[in-house]
Amino acid sequence: MGTPSSLAQLIRELSRLPGIGPKSAQRLAYYLFGQPEQEVARLAEVLLAAKRDLHDCPRCFGVTDRELCEICSDPQRDAAQICVVEEPGDVLAIERSGEYRGLYHVLRGVISPMRGVGPGSLRIAALLERVVPGVEVILATSTTVEGEATSLYLQQELVPLGARVSRIAYGLPVGGALEYADEVTLGRALAGRQVVS
Amino acid sequence: MQIRHLTLQGYRNLARTELDLPPGLVAISGDNGQGKTNLLEAVYLLAGGVLPGLRLDALIARGGQVAFLAADLLLPDGLSRVEISIAAGRRRLSQDGVPARRYQLSAGGAVWLRPDDLELVYGAPQARRHYLDALLTRLSRRYGQVLSVFERALLQRNAALRAGLDPSLWEPQLSLHGAELIELRRRLVRRMAELLPDVHAELGGRGQLAAQLQETSDPGELARELAARREQDRQRGFTTIGPQRDDLLLSLAGAPAQAFSSRGEARTIALSLRRLEWILLSERYADSPLLLIDELSGELDRSRRDRLLQWISTTPQVVVTDTDLSGIAQACLRLRVDGGRVEVQE
Numbered sequence: 001m002g003t004p005s006s007l008a009q010l011i012r013e014l015s016r017l018p019g020i021g022p023k024s025a026q027r028l029a030y031y032l033f034g035q036p037e038q039e040v041a042r043l044a045e046v047l048l049a050a051k052r053d054l055h056d057c058p059r060c061f062g063v064t065d066r067e068l069c070e071i072c073s074d075p076q077r078d079a080a081q082i083c084v085v086e087e088p089g090d091v092l093a094i095e096r097s098g099e100y101r102g103l104y105h106v107l108r109g110v111i112s113p114m115r116g117v118g119p120g121s122l123r124i125a126a127l128l129e130r131v132v133p134g135v136e137v138i139l140a141t142s143t144t145v146e147g148e149a150t151s152l153y154l155q156q157e158l159v160p161l162g163a164r165v166s167r168i169a170y171g172l173p174v175g176g177a178l179e180y181a182d183e184v185t186l187g188r189a190l191a192g193r194q195v196v197s
Numbered sequence: 198m199q200i201r202h203l204t205l206q207g208y209r210n211l212a213r214t215e216l217d218l219p220p221g222l223v224a225i226s227g228d229n230g231q232g233k234t235n236l237l238e239a240v241y242l243l244a245g246g247v248l249p250g251l252r253l254d255a256l257i258a259r260g261g262q263v264a265f266l267a268a269d270l271l272l273p274d275g276l277s278r279v280e281i282s283i284a285a286g287r288r289r290l291s292q293d294g295v296p297a298r299r300y301q302l303s304a305g306g307a308v309w310l311r312p313d314d315l316e317l318v319y320g321a322p323q324a325r326r327h328y329l330d331a332l333l334t335r336l337s338r339r340y341g342q343v344l345s346v347f348e349r350a351l352l353q354r355n356a357a358l359r360a361g362l363d364p365s366l367w368e369p370q371l372s373l374h375g376a377e378l379i380e381l382r383r384r385l386v387r388r389m390a391e392l393l394p395d396v397h398a399e400l401g402g403r404g405q406l407a408a409q410l411q412e413t414s415d416p417g418e419l420a421r422e423l424a425a426r427r428e429q430d431r432q433r434g435f436t437t438i439g440p441q442r443d444d445l446l447l448s449l450a451g452a453p454a455q456a457f458s459s460r461g462e463a464r465t466i467a468l469s470l471r472r473l474e475w476i477l478l479s480e481r482y483a484d485s486p487l488l489l490i491d492e493l494s495g496e497l498d499r500s501r502r503d504r505l506l507q508w509i510s511t512t513p514q515v516v517v518t519d520t521d522l523s524g525i526a527q528a529c530l531r532l533r534v535d536g537g538r539v540e541v542q543e
Binding site for chain 2: 111
């Protein structure tokens with residue numbers, strides 16, 4: 001039995017989404033097919049509306065439906081701290097922690113010569129313009145090879161501007177048993193240990 | 198480790214296969230090109246074997262999209278179900294239903310003797326680096342992790358060199374992880390140097406077999422030397438020093454084995470390296486590795502025959518292949534591979 005062509009097309013489109021493999025795409029496609037028509041129409045509406053209304057925040061390059069994003073335009077946020085992250089989703093992750101009251105800057109990627117991405121392809125010039133002496137820049141790129149190299153590049157650019165630069169700590173996931181931590185994380189967590197007395 | 202049950206679907210040229218495997222000697226015969234080596238490779242991968250440079254998409258049957266391999270493995274603490282599925286350039290492992298990393302499967306593991314082991318002696322340095330990397334990955338969980346981070350940073354520095362981007366951004370990670378790889382390799386090679394002369398003599402080798410690392414950089418100097426070589430590396434388009442350029446020098450009676458050993462001598466040296474692998478894995482996991490021998494007759498010349506047969510008889514499970522194995526009387530199970538179909542012979 002062959003797959004009907006419109007179903008095959010739906011599966012193909014869904015499997016192009018990040019993190020969706022062929023099997024998940026198939027499951028999603030059959031799920032959507034099983035939904036009432038108005039539910040599917042509503043999903044399509046939401047997708048289109050999101051695409052229509054959302055754009056980059058011109059200051060931090062997060063995603064917003066306003067002229068300036070909610071965080072950049074909030075006077076309660078601490079303008080003396082800028083947290084630099086790779087992607088808009090990272091802003092949400094840090095916001096969920098509830099621990100941070102400063103501003104953000106989203107690079108929209110990491111330096112990766114293998115993918116032809118150099119510093120010029122990222123929102124780095126705009127970050128440097130935002131930095132004035134006395135501002136603390138918190139480098140929160142991920143601890144992948146590319147995230148580390150991007151963090152190193154930013155350190156080299158930011159220090160001469162008189163910014164205070166910090167890098168998020170390497171450590172163990174809270175609630176995780178030590179024996180399940182991977183070796184490199186464990187090594188880094190030991191190297192970055194904090195004195196308690 | 199032993200393998201009790203094997204399932205293959207969509208794997209290389211092999212038809213869908215379900216096999217129960219007994220302890221002792223399993224003999225797989227069949228003409229060349231029918232799939233004997235593919236069957237051995239599947240067992241090796243399921244037993245946690247590491248094949249550096251393996252292309253995952255080559256494991257999927259032509260025209261297929263997914264390859265699935267599964268086995269019931271007998272480990273020191275009981276039976277364990279392992280599954281590997283390969284699709285879209287990714288490999289997923291699970292052990293007893295829980296997603297696993299490669300190294301967690303490797304307790305005891307398997308040692309694979311194959312005809313192209315001669316490359317360990319005569320081949321380019323890469324063959325010997327692969328030997329060290331694969332063995333260290335199975336002996337040390339940390340080594341495998343550090344190696345994969347190092348290799349990623351190396352690919353990025355090389356891409357930066359070719360694209361005219363700044364290579365220095367990748368050097369702190371290269372020197373940090375590279376130094377650790379070198380230190381771990383040194384530790385292994387010191388142990389090898391202690392064991393190899395006896396292992397080699399026991400397999401009938403003549404003359405003292407010695408092993409030492411030939412390094413392109415001292416671990417403490419790696420950062421400085423990478424920086425000093427940027428211009429030269431840019432012209433050549435790749436990173437010219439570091440553990441990815443190091444070699445394992447083998448010498449027989451004081452002479453470099455690569456240049457001076459005869460074919461027979463080289464066979465015994467290669468077999469010694471595999472025997473050493475078997476000994477170190479046995480020590481590390483307190484468990485005899487599964488022994489896989491591709492083209493048994495190639496290994497069985499008169500000078501090594503008795504020692505190899507003794508190795509086989511003292512190993513709980515051994516899988517051998519050859520075009521004709523009717524002369525091997527000890528086999529507990531005989532299989533024949535024909536056009537990708539695996540059949541049990543009476």
